[in-house]
Amino acid sequence: MGLVRKYWRPPVLGLAVALLSGEAFAQGTPLAERIQACNACHGEDGNSKMENIPSLAGQPEFFILNQLVLMRENVRQVEAMVPFVKDLKDDDIRALAAHFAKLEPKASAEPVDPALVKRGEEIASAKRCVSCHAANLGGQEQIPRVAKQRIDYLTKSLKEFGDGTRQGADTNMSVPVAGLSDADLAALAHYAASR
Amino acid sequence: MINLIPCRLGLLIAGSFALIAAGSSSAFAQAGFSPLDKSNPAASKQDTNLKPHATPPMAAPADKLPVDKLKLPAGFKAEVWSSGHPGARTMVEGPKGTIFMGTRQLGRVYAITNKDGKREVKVLLQGLTQPNGLAVKDGALYVLAINKVFRFDNIEDNLDKPGTGVELTDKFNLPDTVHHNWKYADFGPDGKLYIQVGANCNICEINNGIHGQIRRYNPDGSGMEIVARGVRNTVGFDWHPVTKELWFTDNGRDWAGNGGPEDELNVVAKGKEGSFFGFPYCHANGVPDPDVKIPNPCAGVTLPAVTTGPHSAGLGIRFYTGNMFPKSYQNVAFIARRGSWNREQKFGYDVIVARTSGGKAKLEPFLSGFLDEKGNAFSGRPVYVHQMKDGSLLVSDEQNGAIYRITYQAKSAGKTASR
Numbered sequence: 078m079g080l081v082r083k084y085w086r087p088p089v090l091g092l093a094v095a096l097l098s099g100e101a102f103a104q105g106t107p108l109a110e111r112i113q114a115c116n117a118c119h120g121e122d123g124n125s126k127m128e129n130i131p132s133l134a135g136q137p138e139f140f141i142l143n144q145l146v147l148m149r150e151n152v153r154q155v156e157a158m159v160p161f162v163k164d165l166k167d168d169d170i171r172a173l174a175a176h177f178a179k180l181e182p183k184a185s186a187e188p189v190d191p192a193l194v195k196r197g198e199e200i201a202s203a204k205r206c207v208s209c210h211a212a213n214l215g216g217q218e219q220i221p222r223v224a225k226q227r228i229d230y231l232t233k234s235l236k237e238f239g240d241g242t243r244q245g246a247d248t249n250m251s252v253p254v255a256g257l258s259d260a261d262l263a264a265l266a267h268y269a270a271s272r
Numbered sequence: 273m274i275n276l277i278p279c280r281l282g283l284l285i286a287g288s289f290a291l292i293a294a295g296s297s298s299a300f301a302q303a304g305f306s307p308l309d310k311s312n313p314a315a316s317k318q319d320t321n322l323k324p325h326a327t328p329p330m331a332a333p334a335d336k337l338p339v340d341k342l343k344l345p346a347g348f349k350a351e352v353w354s355s356g357h358p359g360a361r362t363m364v365e366g367p368k369g370t371i372f373m374g375t376r377q378l379g380r381v382y383a384i385t386n387k388d389g390k391r392e393v394k395v396l397l398q399g400l401t402q403p404n405g406l407a408v409k410d411g412a413l414y415v416l417a418i419n420k421v422f423r424f425d426n427i428e429d430n431l432d433k434p435g436t437g438v439e440l441t442d443k444f445n446l447p448d449t450v451h452h453n454w455k456y457a458d459f460g461p462d463g464k465l466y467i468q469v470g471a472n473c474n475i476c477e478i479n480n481g482i483h484g485q486i487r488r489y490n491p492d493g494s495g496m497e498i499v500a501r502g503v504r505n506t507v508g509f510d511w512h513p514v515t516k517e518l519w520f521t522d523n524g525r526d527w528a529g530n531g532g533p534e535d536e537l538n539v540v541a542k543g544k545e546g547s548f549f550g551f552p553y554c555h556a557n558g559v560p561d562p563d564v565k566i567p568n569p570c571a572g573v574t575l576p577a578v579t580t581g582p583h584s585a586g587l588g589i590r591f592y593t594g595n596m597f598p599k600s601y602q603n604v605a606f607i608a609r610r611g612s613w614n615r616e617q618k619f620g621y622d623v624i625v626a627r628t629s630g631g632k633a634k635l636e637p638f639l640s641g642f643l644d645e646k647g648n649a650f651s652g653r654p655v656y657v658h659q660m661k662d663g664s665l666l667v668s669d670e671q672n673g674a675i676y677r678i679t680y681q682a683k684s685a686g687k688t689a690s691r
Binding site: 146219244 | 307450
C-alpha cells in the first residue's frame with residue numbers, strides 16, 4: 078500500500094493541472110498512467126468511494142469498452158469524462174476494459190436499508206431485471222453489473238433513465254423505470270447494491 | 273467546466289457541429305420506450321432471458337471478416353469492398369460516387385470514397401443520436417437523426433469540411449421519441465422525402481396521428497402527408513421500377529413466441545396512400561395480437577404481399593435495375609435480414625430475393641452463410657443493400673463494420689445462369 082501511495086500522488090497533481098488545461102493526456106500515454114487517472118475517481122481497486130461515481134470493478138468487459146467508445150464519440154455525454162476519453166485509441170479502450178473487468182467488485186460503505194432491499198427485490202422481480210442484468214445482477218456483454226454498485230450512483234442513473242436525460246446505448250431502460258416513484262428507485266438501488 | 277468545451281469541439285470532425293450535439297443532451301429530454309408497452313415475456317413461452325445482441329462499437333479487422341463463409345447462387349461472388357467503419361448500416365450514393373453511410377448507437381456518418389482502387393473512409397459527422405436516415409438529392413445529403421433533420425448542400429465538394437448543414441428539424445417536426453425512431457428516409461419518384469416514424473414500443477396502443485407511419489414531405493419539410501399507417505417499424509423501403517409503387521419491410525413484434533408473428537413485406541398500392549397495415553391489432557397474414565385485443569382486429573387491415581420469416585428483421589430493400597446480374601434479376605427486390613434476437617433458434621442473417629407480381633411476392637435465398645444453424649451463432653448481420661452504377665450490389669454488415677460487394681460473371685460465354 079505504501080508503494081502505491083508513493084507512486085500515487087504525482088499523477089493526481091498532474092491530473093488537476095491537466096483538468097485546468099482541458100488536456101488529460103498526450104497520445105501514447107502508458108496504460109498504467111491512464112488507469113491511475115481512472116482510479117482517482119473510480120477507486121484504487123476500481124470500487125468507487127466517491128459519491129455518484131460508479132464502480133468499474135468487475136463490469137463486463139464489453140460494457141466498459143462500449144461506454145468508453147460512446148463517450149469518446151460524444152454520444153454518451155459526461156462532461157467530466159471528456160478529457161480522459163477524447164483521445165483514446167481503440168487499443169487503449171480494449172486494455173482499460175480488460176483491466177477493470179478483471180477486478181473484484183466490492184460493495185461500497187454506504188448504509189444498506191434492509192426494508193428497502195426487501196421492497197427492491199419485489200420490484201426487481203416484477204421488472205425482470207435479471208433477464209438482462211443476469212441472475213446475479215453481474216451484467217453481461219453490453220449490459221452493466223448493478224450488483225455491488227454504489228447506491229447513490231444507481232439511484233441517480235435510474236432517475237436519469239426515468240426522466241429521459243439518459244437513454245443508455247438503446248432505449249430499453251426506459252420501460253422498467255416508467256411509473257416508478259423515487260422511493261421505488263431507491264429501493265431498487267439498495268437491492269442491487271446489496272447483491 | 274467551461275474549459276472542457278474546447279475538448280468537445282476537438283472531438284468532432286466539424287467543430288461547430290458540437291453545438292448541435294450539445295443541444296440533444298439533457299436540456300431536451302427524449303422519451304424512450306412507451307410506458308404503455310404490454311410485452312409479456314412470461315406468457316410468450318420463450319426463453320425470457322433473450323435480449324438484443326450487442327453491436328460492437330469497433331470494426332472487425334479486415335482479415336477476420338467472414339467473407340469466405342458467404343454462399344451465393346452460381347456465378348455470383350462476394351468480396352470485401354470496404355472495412356474499418358464500425359456500426360455500418362445505411363448506404364446512399366452521391367452523384368460523384370461517394371458512399372455515405374449511417375450508423376445507430378455510434379452516432380457517426382461516414383463518407384467512403386474511391387482512391388487508387390481502394391476505399392478511403394472518413395468520419396463525416398459524429399455525436400449524433402442514431403443517424404440512420406440518409407438521403408441524397410441534387411447533390412445535397414439529408415441526415416436524419418431521430419427528430420433532427422439536416423441538409424448538407426454540395427456535400428461531395430466538402431467532405432473534409434461538412435460544416436453544420438442547414439437544420440430543418442423544426443420544419444419536419446418529427447417526434448423526439450427514440451425507440452424505433454432511428455429513421456429510414458428516401459426520396460420517392462415524386463421527388464418527396466419519405467420518412468418512417470416507428471411505433472415507440474414493442475407492442476402498445478400508439479397515437480396513430482404520430483407513430484407507426486410512413487410520411488412524405490416536400491424536401492423543405494412542408495406538405496406532410498401520411499402514406500401508410502399501422503406500421504410497427506419499417507427501416508427500409510423502395511419503389512418498384514415499373515409500377516412506382518412503394519414497397520416496405522416491416523419488423524413484427526417481439527415476445528409473442530419464437531414462431532412470430534412473422535415480419536412483413538408490404539406494398540402501398542396505387543391510390544391507396546394512407547392504408548392501415550394493422551399495428552398493434554393485427555400482424556403478419558392476419559394474426560390477432562395476444563396482448564392488445566379489440567373486436568375484429570384484422571378488419572380493414574392491408575395484409576402483407578408476403579411474410580418474411582419470424583423475427584428475421586428485414587431491413588434494407590432495393591429493386592435491382594442494373595446490367596450486371598442475369599436478366600431474371602431485373603426488377604426483383606433484394607432484402608437484407610439482420611437476423612433475430614427474440615427467437616431461441618436464430619433465424620435470418622442473410623439477403624433474400626423477393627419476386628413481386630400483382631401485389632404479392634415470392635421469396636428465394638440469395639446471400640447466406642453468416643448464420644451457423646447448428647451452433648446457433650452468427651458471424652455477421654447484413655442490414656442494407658445498395659446497387660452500384662456498374663450493377664454490382666453492396667451489402668453492409670453492421671456486426672463487423674464492413675461492406676461486401678457482390679458481382680456476377682456468367683460461367684462461360686453463351687451460357688447464362690439458370691436463376
